[in-house]
Amino acid sequence: MGKASGNGKAIPRILIVGGGYVGMYTAHRILKKLGKDEALVTVVDPRSYMTYQPFLPEAAAGSLSPRHVVVPLRSVLKRAEVLTARVTDIDQNRKVATIEPIAGEPYELEFDQLVIAVGSIARTLPIPGLAENGIGFKQIEEAIALRNHVLGQMDIAATTKDEKIRRRALTFVFIGGGFAGIEAIAELEDMARDACKIYPNIRPEDMRWVMVEGSGRILPEVRPALGEYTVHELEKRGIQVKLNTFLESCVNRRVQLSDGTKMVASTIVWTAGVKPNPVVQRFGVPLGERGHVKAGATLQVEGFADVWSAGDGAQVPDLANPGKWCSPSAQHAVRQAKQLADNVVAAVRGFEPREYKHKHVGSVASLGLHKGVADVYNIRLRGWPAWFMHRTYHMSRVPTFNRKIRVIADWTLALFFRREAVGLGSIERPRDEFAEAAGEQRKAA
Structure with a gap:
């Protein structure tokens, strides 16, 4: 169903829906083999790049x-056909996907092997x-918008004379005390605390940081x-x-919590978990109770020999823990992508394809500059050693040698220079000033 080779024989098409962790790593390994x-x-992905999500908190804090x-897909997958578009429907009987490009009319694309790697969205x-x-x-x-927003709020607080606006x-x-939420609030509080040094009328204790978690x-x-x-360390910092x-x-930024707490907050960040991308409901494949694509240990979708899935959006049996499913983590996603590529x-x-099996080695989390926690191979670390392990592990997992060097360079420069506490909120509205100037000129005419 693909294009013809030099000898006139049709080349099979491997269609990978999603350019995130699983999609990019799978494509990269297939191209190598x-x-x-x-x-x-x-x-096919609506973004032309893959985001290394474990580094989002550091990007938001200005450490990276x-x-x-991010990793540009076209730079890494040079021999692949990369389409900046969405797959809106799949006809499994005809083995055809409907492609909706960012501009122009939708069209159909035939495939021989299909990899569903659309990941998850915020729950x-x-x-x-x-x-x-x-x-x-x-x-x-x-992450960029949140950094600009937090620093923009500090600009407002440093300028206004209205105590309500300042507060x-x-x-x-x-909202949400998992890895994403804890790392985000820890890194951003650390950044804002550091930024207080250039705001003479804002002290760290003037800020109120609140983490809300529904479980115990x-x-x-x-x-x-x-x-x-971690709770103890965050509370020591006033969180x-x-x-x-x-x-x-x-409503109207008036926050009301179930314990009766009420406050007005200009910043409300939602990190309370993820759910499978609902687009898979239109892909003609079996889904689990929570909307995950049902896949076997070989990462083949149940009932199909030529459809595959892995990552956050897939329900894959965890052979290392019988009776359980693989957790939606980067650790599983990267390793599943490797096995998935080999199987394709x-x-x-x-x-014949082989089964995926991996014993989860543990987790690491950053709590700001030089602070962290780690639980790896039954070894528990806190503080600087855990933070160093966090950086070392994720640096090793960042795809491409180019990106690794750039990340190390950012960290090295941070040893000698303070991070820039500059909010560029106006970058999200680049035409405002020009539009205002053009409007004034039209009035004058």
């Missing part, structure tokens, strides 16, 4: 350049005011003792941690 006349690899947290709830006032934290755009500007609420503990991926240590508490409303190559060449 298959010759150019063995298969045509097509990657945002450009170094939100119908809370009044959340859609209008909440900020997500899953993509690089959101609202310096109140920051984060934070960081469920690590042992309870490390979660308790309020509210467990067994839910967000009930945030085997299928193209007429061999």
Whole structure:
């Protein structure tokens, strides 16, 4: 169904839907293993880059350049056909996908092997005011916007004479105490605390940082003792941690919590988990109770020999823990992508696929500059050693040698220079000043 090779034989097309962790790593490995006349690899994603999500908190805090947290798909997948578009529908009987490009009419694309790697999206709830006032934290755009927003609120607080406006500007609420939420609030509080040095009339104690978690503990991926240590460390920095508490409303930025707490906050960040991308409902494949694509241990979708899935959006049995599913983590995603690529190559060449099995080695989390927690190979670390392990592990996992060097360069420069506390909120509205000038000129005419 792909294009014809030099000898006139049709080259099979491997269609990879999604250019995130699983999509990019799978495509990269397939391209390394298959010759150019063995298969045509097509990657479809609405973004032209892959985001290394574990580094989003550091990008938001200014410890890493945002450009170094993303990997351009076309640069890494030179032999692949990369389409900046969406797959809106798949006809499994005809083996055809409907492609919706960023401009122009939709069209159909045939495939021989299909990899579903659309990942997950933020899991939100119908809370009044959340859609209008909440900020997500899953993509690089959101990390940059959040950094600009926090520093912009500090600008407002440093300038206004209205105490109510100042208090609202310096109140920051984060919902969700998993890795994303804890790392985000820890890194951004650390950045804002450092930024206070250039704001003479803002002290760290003037700011109010609140972490809201619905369960009885934070960081469920690590042992309870490390979660308790993290709460203690955050509270030492003045961050309020509210467990067994839910967000009930945030209409007009008036935050109301289930424990009766009320506050007005200009910053409301939602990090309360993820759910499978709902687009898979139109892909003609079996789904689990929570909307994940049902896949077997070989990463083949149930009922199909030539459809594959892995990562956050897939329900894959964890052979290392019988009866359980693989957790939605970067650790599993990267390793699943490797096995998935090998299995697709085997299928193209007429061999049997192998099962995926990996024992989770543990987790690491950053709590700001030189602070962290780690639970790896039954070894628990805190403080600087855990922070160093966090950076070392994720630096090793960042794809491409180019990106690794750029990340190391950012960290090295940070040893000698303070991070820039500059908010560029206006960058999200680049035409405002020009439009105003043009409007004034039109009035004058």
